[in-house]
Amino acid sequence: MxxxxxxxxxxxxxxxxxxxxxxxxxxxxxTTPVQPPSAQSTVNSTQSENTDKKFRLSHIFSGHTLPGTRRSTSRGVSLDEPRPSAIKRAQKVEEKERKAIQQEKVKEKIAMLRRQSDLRAAAIETPEQRARYGEQYPEEWNKEHDKWAHIFTICDDNKIGDTVTLRARIHTIRDVSSHLVFIVLRQQISTIQAVLAEETDVITGHMVRWAKRLPLESIVLVRGELQKPREPITGATTEQAEIKVQELYLVAPPKETLPFNVYDADLVLKKSDGHEGEDSGSHGADSDGEGAPRDENHSIERHEGPVITQRVRLTNRIIDLRTPTSQAIFRINAAICNNFRAHLDKNGFIEIHTPKLQGGASESGSSVFMLDYFGRPAFLAQSPQLYKQMCIAADFKKVYEIGPVFRAENSNTARHLTEYTGLDIEMEIVDYYDAIRVIDGMLKSIFAALRDNFKPERELIKRHFPHEDLVYPEDTLILPFAQGVRILRESGYVDEDGSMPKEDEDLATRAEIRLGELIKEKYNTDYYILDKFPTSVRPFYAMEDKENPKVTNSFDIFIRGQEICTGGQRIHDIEELEKKMQRLSISSKGMQDYLEGFGLGAPPHAGCGIGLERLVFLYLNLGDVRLGTLFHRDPRSLPLQKNVEGELRHPEASTNPPPWKHPRLTLKADGESDLRDMQALEKLIANYGDASNTAWLDDRYKVWRHPETGAAVGYSPFKGYAMIVGDPLCDKTQMTQVVSAFLQYIKKEAKLKPIWMMVCEEVEEILGGRLNWCTLSVLAEExxxxxxxxxxxxxxxxxxxxxxxxxxxxxxxxxxxxxxxxxxxxxxxxxxxxxxxxxxxxxxxxxxxxxxxxxxxxxxxxxxxxxxxxxxxxxxxxxxxxxxxxxxxxxxxxxxxxxxxxxxxxxxxxxxxxxxxxxxxxxxxxTFVAKHGLSKMTTKWLTKxxxxxxxxxxxxxxxxxxxxxxxxxDRVYICYPRHGLSPAGIQAIVGFFKQ
The missing domain is CATH 3.40.630 (Aminopeptidase)
Structure with a gap:
């Protein structure tokens, strides 16, 4: 055996x-592909049933739930006869595939017609008409740039009938006819509708057609007359005015294909069961032909667009940050910092900036990022705690800092980051509650400023992240930790392991959230303080309660049941501090400067640390702290490092740089070397390859080469599909560039539909995260x-x-x-x-x-x-x-x-x-793993x-x-474009492996 x-x-x-x-x-x-049950293992093995099963699998893999099907009651997992509507949908999918080639031909024809239209316009338009649009605007406009309009205040700064000039992005375009187009312009959180209509001797038909072909997200410069719309505008934030365009210039178009457009990303979508909706374009017809009848009363209205997952948004962060919702989030983020600083400045605090390179270990026992500091050990600061206390010992009295904090904790949750912005406070006190009163007053001043001054931003965010305004009483609820535990126990709450919360142990996240719900029910507040934490769960420098040494003078502040702030009184007596360090077996190595301050005499003091991003995400109910972070850092956010040339088996066959750009080779006058031949495939496999890449040496595979780097991708054309196997052979830092160029080749030149199999997590991240493909795994390297x-x-x-x-x-x-x-x-x-x-x-x-x-x-x-x-x-x-x-x-x-x-x-x-x-x-x-793009229902069905x-x-x-x-x-993934796996695609995969 x-x-x-x-x-x-x-x-x-x-x-x-x-x-x-x-x-x-x-x-x-x-490598055995997933197949529907064979004819030998089913009751009925007719050709029509096989076709139906292929349809079902393709429908599932395309990210949809099953239409018109139900689970059989027989043993195992089987499928019943589909409804006629299901077969009809399958036929439509096949028809869609047959039309793909025709659409490419139509696009080529449209491009030719546009070139002809440009030539005709150049011949018949007057110089004045021609000067009203294009890629060059009058240079004298730059001298008046300080007078350019801002959409947010355009109605306050101007009146109806005024001529305005503004630079903005194209948010979306509505092609009404060849004579009329509506363009929504966007600046940060504000949008306004612009109307461009053909006008005798002024605005030509070609100018209208040119405008409606401008790519979304292009930066344009517009001049026109501010006018009152004939009907209410619902698709822009500026509802009482629109711009009648007189001149329009393209300043900067996007050079790369957008993974999604901001207009679709900003639509308010209905909740679904994790289902990914159909893509719907925001343009009208993309041709130069006649459209609908002229109607200047028509305006852009909102509609449902495609679901753009959080993973795709975060992977394509620059585009996501352009959305009005993201712009509003970071205005709130900035407002918190500004009000934090203003309130503390007003109360006599001094802003400090502490070192982020530390020679000592973590003061709280948290994991740290270790560094080689010129041959000496060092760490990224996991808080400014020790330096804040040193400043108090140096008689700064009250200090605060806004700065980065680093935590080397492998926590992939919605509430943890490895780098975040800390809002830290430290101050002299007479009584422990002096610090709580200052911190509480500071937070309430921030909440008041957000409530009074940022209503437009908050309302904009609520459209995507619904939540109630923060509720809190004038006198903040301060609840002892032990009492919070009793409230949980009295409610019948138990932890996941079945145990009851204990007064000498910290609360789990799930317990904190439940306590927040109970407090909201009992006290009607979203904001409260949990006081007197047990000694066993606090750092060594936390001051013990003189009346009860089992607890400390320390607290956590909560919003909506989750902690945003930790603080308390510190031990200021050197002898007491050293005794506690000795009792807890904490080494003083690397902390001599810290201890010296207490040896020289330090006053009683207390402070706190607030996580800015966590405060933002809980205040706005964003659901994930990453959305409140500009460019998030979690355990998986940084790209892999470039391969070091010394690690390659064949340095002369590197792709970064390729041989013809290698600095050690003799270059000609143009900077290029004499080595023009691509690197040998065999050497690329030895440099960058995995097991799947060795298949490319077989005759059935074609190998595409990247002109700029010499990178290679192997694929096999099969029944209209490109069956791509394995990762690209290139340096890891070039993966995105190579994948993008190869897919352009497959689409434009090879004219094949891609199915990419057996790729690593890095390539899956590009295909699933950046390009929004469906990705799954039923395979692994052993x-x-x-x-x-x-x-x-x-x-x-x-x-x-x-x-x-x-x-x-x-x-x-x-x-x-x-x-x-x-x-x-x-x-x-x-x-x-x-x-x-x-x-x-x-x-x-x-x-x-x-x-x-x-x-x-x-x-x-x-x-x-x-x-x-x-x-x-x-x-x-x-x-x-x-x-x-x-x-x-x-x-x-x-x-x-x-x-x-x-x-x-x-x-x-x-x-x-x-x-x-x-x-x-x-x-x-x-086991089956759904990585991206499949609905929850589909994933559940496929798993079974x-x-x-x-x-x-x-x-x-x-x-x-x-x-x-x-x-x-070691899991590898199968990836395919959304809605790109039809019954023919399923058949192609099976046939490819049996070929």
Whole structure:
């Protein structure tokens, strides 16, 4: 049994079977695509049913729920007959695909007509008409730029009939006819409607047509007359006026394709079950033909647009920050800082700026980011706490700081960041509650300023993030921590583990939120203070309550049930501080300056730290702290580092820089080198490749090359689709650039529909996060990170088989890198491969055929012979990037091989490469993971369906041999454009692997 499993597992990880008797062994290292139940496993196997099933899968993978279907009550997971409407939708999808090529032809024709229209306009328009639009505006306008209008105050600063000039972005365009177009212009949170209508001897028809073709998000300069609209405007913030355009100039168009437009992102959408809606354009017809009848009373109204997920927004942050909602959020953000500073300045505080490079460890025990500070250890400050206290010891009396705070905590939640802005306070006190009164007054002054001065911003944000205004009494509720715990216990609340909250333990987030709900019910406040926290959950410098040493003079402040501020009184007596540090086993190393201040005498003092971004997101009910952060930093937000050239196996085949731009090469006068040939594909695989990339050496794959870097992407054209396999071969910092250029090639030149398979998380982030593709995972690389710890050496069953093979006289020949395999050995092995092929049974699923002698310079061969000298097994390792090590490309157990031969050869190969990394390649996983773009309902259905498929096909068997080698799964992803996987796409995937 193990022999059979090993041969399957160690076959070509790109799908090539390594055993002659079976093609469905669950231990296989094959890549097996998800398929609907086969004709043999269903009751009715007619062609029409197969078509219906393909429709259902395509509908699911496209991000939709199933129309007109219901779950069968039979065993397992099956599908009933679809309704006629479902079949009709499938036919529409097919028709849509057939029209794709026609649409490309139409676009080419439109482009030609536009060029002809431009030539006609140049011939018939007067110089005065021609000067009213284009890409060059009159230079004298720059001299009056301080008089350009601002949309937010345009009605206050001007009256109806005035001529106004303004620079703004195109928010959206409504093409009414060839004579009339409406353009909504945007400046930050404000929008205004502009009307451009054909006018004899003034505004030409060509100017109107030129304007409506301007790309959304272009920056334009507009001059026109402020006029009263004939009907109320609902699609702009300025409702009582519009601009009658007289001159229009393009200042800066977007040079790249927008991942989404701001108009769609700013629409107010209905709630859905995680479902991603259809994209709807914000333009009208995109042609130069006649449109609807002229109607200057018509204006732009709001409509539902596509759902743009938070992940897509955050990945394309610059575009998202342009939305009026984001602009409003960061006006609130700035207002909090301004009022924080103004209130404290008025009360005699001094603003300070403390170092963010520290030589000592964290004062609170939090994880820190370690740095190499010129050969000395250092850390990024996880708070300014120690320096604030040092300033109090230096008689600054009252200080505050607005600055960055760093927390090296791997918390991927909606309320944590690794870098955020801290609003910190420290002050001398007489009584502990002196500090609480100051901090409470400061926060209430901020709330009052936001309430009184930022109503337009708050109302704008409420459209997308509905919430009630913050409720709080004049006298702030201060609740002892123990009493808060009792309120929770009395309500019957228990933690997730079933335990009751305790008075000597901190509250979990879930408990805090529930306590906030109970306090709102009992006291009608969203804002309150939890006081007297237990000593066990506070830092070493927290002052203990003199009457009850089990609690401290410390507090947390809450908004809507979540903490925004932590503060309290500090220990100011040096002897007491040192005793507590000693009791808690806290080292004074690196904290000498801090302790020195107390040794010199420090007054009683207290303070707090507030997280700005958390305050913003809770005050506005944003749901995620990242939305209140300009460019968020969490454990996964930074890009991967560039490959260091020294790490490449072939530095001369680098893509960053490519050989023709390499600074060490002799350059010609134009700065280019004489090396014009692209880097060899084989060397790129050795520099940047993973197991899937080795499939590109097969004849069925075409390899596209990026002109600027020489990067490579392998794909196979199949039935109108580009079946793309594996990550691009390039430096990690070039991934986005290469993926974008390749997809443009596939769309514009190859004219294929892309389906991208077996990509890593970084590429999935580009496709799913940036481009809003649907992404899922049912596949994983099976990796062994350290072969030196190979547990199979101690496995009794494996070792028994190895001993048997040796006893039968099996000998292994090694052929290392750059060592040619003799022709007679090649010939003899090829004959045995043919024997192996003939011995295979059943339908084969694979990505490559067996061609072991290609790229021999990057392969290592282990060939086994039996006692008679006949070749009986072969293992081939393919060299990958330094990051991935080696790929067990093929492990073939030929017919008649002694039992234990393949185990013997594999272990021999792995022991020869001890210390290296190894991958068995891609194989199916036991679970389905929906990463992006699939609705909750669809994900739930697919998870159950795949679980049934996995159980039926024994995918839950990890593979005994791989387990004993310590192999672990590294998820890879299947990605496709939204609504881009039709029934033909499902069929293409299945056919591609069976080809």
């Amino acid at each position: 193990l022999k059979r499993a090993v041969a399957k597992v160690t076959g070509d990880s790109n799908g090539e079977d390594g055993h002659s008797k079976s093609s469905s062994n669950p231990a296989s290292g094959q 990796r062994v990170d350290d072969l030196a710890k190979n547990p199979a050496r101690r496995d009794p069953d494996i070792q028994k088989k190895v001993r048997h093979a040796r006893k039968e006289g099996v000998k292994i020949e090694d052929y290392s890198l750059n060592e040619n395999v003799p022709d007679e050995v090649v010939h003899e092995t090829d004959e045995r491969i043919e024997d192996w092929r003939k011995n295979r049974k059943g339908e084969q699923v694979h990505m490559t055929d067996v061609h072991p002698w290609r790229d021999m310079s990057h392969r290592v061969y282990y060939i086994a012979r039996d006692a008679s000298g006949k070749v009986c097994a072969m293992v081939v390792l393919h060299q990958l990037s330094p990051q991935h090590g080696w790929h067990i490309k093929w492990a073939l157990d030929f017919p008649g091989a002694p039992n234990g031969t393949i185990e013997h050869v594999i272990l021999h190969a792995l022991e020869n490469n001890a210390g290296s990394k190894m991958t068995f390649g891609v194989s199916a996983t036991s 369906a795949y679980a049934s498929i996995a159980e039926h096909n024994r995918l839950t068997n990890k593979g005994e041999f791989r387990q004993k080698l310590g192999a672990v799964e």
